[in-house]
Amino acid sequence: MANxxxxxxxxxxxxxxxxxxxxxxxxxxxxxxxxxxxPKSLETVGFPNPRQWSxxxxxxxxxxxxxxxxxxxxxxxxxKYRSFRLFLDICVxxxxxxxxxxxxxxxxxxxNMPVLRGxxxxxxYRKYCxxxxxxxxxxxxxxxxxxxxxxxxxxxxFQCTECRRCSLFCPYGIDTAEITIxxxxxxxxxxxxxxxxxxxxxxxxxxxxxxxxxxxxxxxAFDMFCDxxxxxxxxxxxxxxxxxxxxxxxxxxxxxxxxxxxxFTCMGELxxxxxxxxxxxxxxxxxxGGDFGFFTTNEMxxxxxxxxxxxxxxxxVKWIMGGECGHMWRVWHQYHNxxxxxxxxxxxxVSPITGTKFENAKSNKxxxxxxxxxxxxxxxKLNFDKSRNDNLIVTxxxxxxxxxxxxxxxxxxxxxxxxxxxxxxxxxxxxxxxTFCCGSGAGLNASENMxxxxxxxxxxxxxxxxxxxxxxxNMLACICAIDRAALPxxxxxxxPGVRVTGVxxxxxxxxxxxxxxxxxxxxxxxxxxGMEGE
Amino acid sequence: MYNGxxxxxxxxxxxxxxxxxxxxxxxxxSAKPEPxxxxxxxLKLPETERKCVESKEYMKREHMKLLNEWxxxxxxxxxxxxxxxxxxxxxxxxxxxxxxxHSNKTKFCDECHNYTAVKPxxxxxxxxxxxxxx
Amino acid sequence: xxxxxxxxxxxxxxxxxFIGVQGANLHYLFGVVIPYAAFFIFLLGVIYRVLxxxxxxxxxxxxxxxxxxxxxxxxxxxxxDNPFTATGVFIRMAFEVLLFRSLFRxxxxxxxxxxxxxxxxxxxxxxxxxxFHYTFLIILTRHLRFFFEPIPGxxxxxxxxxxxxxxxAPVLYLTDLIFIAxxxxxxxxxxxxxxxxxxxxxxxxxxxxLIFSIGLTGVLMRYFLKTDVVGIKELxxxxxxxxxxxxxxxxxxxxxxxxxxxxxFIYFPMSKLMHMAGVFLxxxxxxxNNNRAEMHVNPWNYPVxxxxxxxxxxxxRDKMKAAGLPVEKE
Numbered sequence: 002m003a004n005x006x007x008x009x010x011x012x013x014x015x016x017x018x019x020x021x022x023x024x025x026x027x028x029x030x031x032x033x034x035x036x037x038x039x040p041k042s043l044e045t046v047g048f049p050n051p052r053q054w055s056x057x058x059x060x061x062x063x064x065x066x067x068x069x070x071x072x073x074x075x076x077x078x079x080x081k082y083r084s085f086r087l088f089l090d091i092c093v094x095x096x097x098x099x100x101x102x103x104x105x106x107x108x109x110x111x112x113n114m115p116v117l118r119g120x121x122x123x124x125x126y127r128k129y130c131x132x133x134x135x136x137x138x139x140x141x142x143x144x145x146x147x148x149x150x151x152x153x154x155x156x157x158x159f160q161c162t163e164c165r166r167c168s169l170f171c172p173y174g175i176d177t178a179e180i181t182i183x184x185x186x187x188x189x190x191x192x193x194x195x196x197x198x199x200x201x202x203x204x205x206x207x208x209x210x211x212x213x214x215x216x217x218x219x220x221x222a223f224d225m226f227c228d229x230x231x232x233x234x235x236x237x238x239x240x241x242x243x244x245x246x247x248x249x250x251x252x253x254x255x256x257x258x259x260x261x262x263x264x265f266t267c268m269g270e271l272x273x274x275x276x277x278x279x280x281x282x283x284x285x286x287x288x289x290g291g292d293f294g295f296f297t298t299n300e301m302x303x304x305x306x307x308x309x310x311x312x313x314x315x316x317x318v319k320w321i322m323g324g325e326c327g328h329m330w331r332v333w334h335q336y337h338n339x340x341x342x343x344x345x346x347x348x349x350x351v352s353p354i355t356g357t358k359f360e361n362a363k364s365n366k367x368x369x370x371x372x373x374x375x376x377x378x379x380x381x382k383l384n385f386d387k388s389r390n391d392n393l394i395v396t397x398x399x400x401x402x403x404x405x406x407x408x409x410x411x412x413x414x415x416x417x418x419x420x421x422x423x424x425x426x427x428x429x430x431x432x433x434x435x436t437f438c439c440g441s442g443a444g445l446n447a448s449e450n451m452x453x454x455x456x457x458x459x460x461x462x463x464x465x466x467x468x469x470x471x472x473x474x475n476m477l478a479c480i481c482a483i484d485r486a487a488l489p490x491x492x493x494x495x496x497p498g499v500r501v502t503g504v505x506x507x508x509x510x511x512x513x514x515x516x517x518x519x520x521x522x523x524x525x526x527x528x529x530x531g532m533e534g535e
Numbered sequence: 536m537y538n539g540x541x542x543x544x545x546x547x548x549x550x551x552x553x554x555x556x557x558x559x560x561x562x563x564x565s566a567k568p569e570p571x572x573x574x575x576x577x578l579k580l581p582e583t584e585r586k587c588v589e590s591k592e593y594m595k596r597e598h599m600k601l602l603n604e605w606x607x608x609x610x611x612x613x614x615x616x617x618x619x620x621x622x623x624x625x626x627x628x629x630x631x632x633x634x635x636x637h638s639n640k641t642k643f644c645d646e647c648h649n650y651t652a653v654k655p656x657x658x659x660x661x662x663x664x665x666x667x668x669x
Numbered sequence: 670x671x672x673x674x675x676x677x678x679x680x681x682x683x684x685x686x687f688i689g690v691q692g693a694n695l696h697y698l699f700g701v702v703i704p705y706a707a708f709f710i711f712l713l714g715v716i717y718r719v720l721x722x723x724x725x726x727x728x729x730x731x732x733x734x735x736x737x738x739x740x741x742x743x744x745x746x747x748x749x750d751n752p753f754t755a756t757g758v759f760i761r762m763a764f765e766v767l768l769f770r771s772l773f774r775x776x777x778x779x780x781x782x783x784x785x786x787x788x789x790x791x792x793x794x795x796x797x798x799x800x801f802h803y804t805f806l807i808i809l810t811r812h813l814r815f816f817f818e819p820i821p822g823x824x825x826x827x828x829x830x831x832x833x834x835x836x837x838a839p840v841l842y843l844t845d846l847i848f849i850a851x852x853x854x855x856x857x858x859x860x861x862x863x864x865x866x867x868x869x870x871x872x873x874x875x876x877x878x879l880i881f882s883i884g885l886t887g888v889l890m891r892y893f894l895k896t897d898v899v900g901i902k903e904l905x906x907x908x909x910x911x912x913x914x915x916x917x918x919x920x921x922x923x924x925x926x927x928x929x930x931x932x933x934f935i936y937f938p939m940s941k942l943m944h945m946a947g948v949f950l951x952x953x954x955x956x957x958n959n960n961r962a963e964m965h966v967n968p969w970n971y972p973v974x975x976x977x978x979x980x981x982x983x984x985x986r987d988k989m990k991a992a993g994l995p996v997e998k999e
Contacts, residue, residue: 021867080725086722090941092944095865097775099864111864132939142871169771217988217991217992286978286982299728300973308976342965365960407958411745428788537726556909561818561820568899649819651814651815654825656840
């Protein structure tokens, strides 16, 4: 569907309706919600209640005992997650989170204020899990779980990208991501997922990656990358796949194997790791670092994530390195040690090039490629011709998960500043821990909810626009696969002329490799600065 | 992970703080202040004349306000005479009127003031009466 | 609706005291029985709620990282906003609890034509919240003069500092002024800011009205209506020594004050006011960001059904072989 013009979309009314939120019915607007999941996607992984249903239909074909399922699920989860219970209990509705959410800033829908998005579920929790709510009902902020309420919860659970920006500002650290994650778990019990999440989950289950790339397809894709790299640099890189006895298993989000501009990041990584002569392997089985299971249930996240450690064990590598991805690192950093620890079949990561011990990863034995590369640069192991990136005026978008779920701010910046000459920061309230989401995270980068994505992306895009105007920024660097997929259309819409790149694409472009020919183009095949005529 | 130990420590601190008044209510917990009205000046007066400038109830509640007003009237407005609600006239003076009868500061004023942690700043300017008992 | 309900709920509480004390002469009930009950409900209620939370595990270590992580020694970390150690967590929590660190970050988003979004720093909520909580704490501490005899020096010092300017008699407490102003501010922003009004429930207005009324009756009692302070202390000392007495002639305003405080105590454990204890337990704040260096154990972690490599190879063996990829079984 056609999106409204930016000027129209930017006319945002923040005034809440006259009627109270419980009495204001939720209208499902096209362009805001993603499409319902297909039964096959759920069946593949054994999710409950698969069926053909449509969001636009009045009847969502819920199982007859859906209320019981939902409420039992809720009761179970408030007794398993202290975070969830606490966050449902102690919100004081101070409103500090209200204008922190990119969806609220870009859309003005009051139910997108994190506090109110939380209240949607909190009201149900009060009714069925607290005494005051049961007795006093509406005056205590409690309400019955009706189909309308369920649909409302669904509508807004899929308008939250779990970016945690609200949790940064909350005086009690209430994390709406946590509420959304568990709300989605509850919806999933009723088969109420979206295809953009459920489809990749099913793919990932069968093929090891979200895109459903089969082993030979991956191999083919890499052959193409290698050909391109050879054309551009004169160097033939020779990646190995599923190789036993390699020192390092390298895992990236599959998005970087398939779609521009992520593919250029993947090529950048190929070239860098080749130049280092690193003893590493790719895996066609552990061919996905990201984990859309994380957007369905924590159990599914764990089920999909298992393959990475399983593969590391099978290939007998020493440690694991992960590529540029956002929620992948939320999961790797904050979850997977808990799921699979103790990881005693791997060794504490040591860079074979610099000898640096990665003590911060000594338990789960996984490091981020930016940590790895920053260490290389610090030790002077890489030679760069920064001028090859002189046509780029760069700013850096901190991916929400890596920022607020890990705190990796300096490493990518250090790399960028070593490989390009023109780097400018966006305003401080829009970067680092205060960074704004691309608007499409947590499995919401479908096309049918484009209006929602453009609205949610407005704060990010607006900050880019600011530096584009002020410094002429024309390249938005990021370290997240969803960003690389979601930011290009966002930029085209709000800030035409700004393109998107992964950090390691810029690294490879500037990297002076042994035995390379005189480069005339970058990895995208575009002329390098000063080489336009050649 | 539960962090049970830390939670228990937190609760113990909480209960400890709350229990402080119960455990350490103090030596004088059951003592009651008994302001003495047995100064020689008062005892000299006949029983019926033993009255303050205003009623006992009024003085008990409002003496601080009355003293405050007296100070303002005397020091700022230059007035010297107070006409009580019964029509009787008094010289407004802490030292010469009030303390003339209530010469026992420690046994009269301080008795209640200490009990309720009230520290009037009368004696920042006025000279404390010399009490014989001390 | 919430605001009206809450307002009349507090009015009703006051009326109850009038009927009970003035009308039915139930001084003992309102002076002794209800305060005792309220106190124990508060104490046991808070403990119950905290233990209830404590029984629920923290399955994952999910701190909100608000600064640079610890990675390489040459990268300056932010050991407080992104703590790696228990000490760091302790300092982070101290900042959070004592200074409302997160609220201090608060910004206000503004949209102008263009569109141009800007985010100004806004400290009003932080300032109002801090003023409210700290004056409340000081006032509470000051009240301890009614529960100790002799009165500890600390309490006397706090009191004399609070009345430093020696305005009027009884001396005006600065905290009284700030407290009433802060509660009023917190109430007004709830009513005036459209978004905050929209999210406010009865349970947000009720404690505000209740606490405001407590402050107001306290102020009335101290500065205007006056009552027998010595008598009140006899009553309170009777309570803490478990020898309850109800002196005569204590003004009704005291009973109203006491009943409202009792109501707050009873209401506390079953309400959002439990954020007082909850803030200490918040998993996004009280955990170190050292997930990759130290394993966090989830007590209910369980094995899950996975898609094994063997199954994968069975699905794709031919294709893998054709593409020259190594396989386990030929």
